[in-house]
Amino acid sequence: MTCAHSGSRLWISNWISWCGECGSYGMHPDELQRGRTHKKGDIVDQLSTTPHEAHMSDFMVKPARRGPETVVYLAHGSSNQEIGRDVQTELEQYGITVINPFQRAEQALYDKYVEKGVEFPPEICEQIVRMDLEKIDHAHGVVAIPSTSSIGTFMEIFYAAFGQGKPVFTLWLHGGSKHPWLAFFTHLYMGDRKIFITAVKEWADGRRASA
Secondary structure: OOOOOOOOOEEEEEEOOOOHHHHHHOOOHHHHHHOEEEEOOEEEEEEEOOOOHHHHHHHHOOOOOOOOOOEEEEEEOHHHHHHHHHHHHHHHHOOOEEEOOOOOHHHHHHHHHOOOOOOOOHHHHHHHHHHHHHHHHHOOEEEEEOOOOOHHHHHHHHHHHHHOOOOEEEEEOOOOOOOHHHHHHOEEEEOOHHHHHHHHHHHHHHHHHHO
16 A cells, blocks of 8 residues: 555544444535545545445445534344334434334344354354444444333343443333333333324434423
């Protein structure tokens, strides 16, 4: 690289495709799509940790974001993927960036093992958990739609609320009374999706107002 670019300054922009914050740094989609931009002898390279080209193109076509942004992690079980996508759409229409773990690379892992009835190898278990923890770390809060058997979702809720001290908004769709743990650690909404979405939006408005 040194020989090829001798006499030029090399600028490298590192980003991750699912990170909403990356878009707030003023990157230009047209430059990203070209991959390499030459300006006055300078060379600008864009690098992503996302390995698949299709995933990068999803990110690159989005307009550059400006100003304060709210990023949430969508914690939900595989049985709640449909309502998860609906909630994601509603929040994104409001300008909230949603990290959905059932999209892109992680979904491919689930498709490879779960749908075929094959048990996860230990290394894949670690890979999935580490990916989820990293995404939660990069989010400002969590919106959760747990099912009664969604152990992973409950672990994500506890990690975000207790381990990270982040706000968690939980939509419970299975009736019954409020569970003490969910009521204590999260903003719990019993079956009322409209109030749940409104609460998340109001929280995002508060973040923007205080930024």
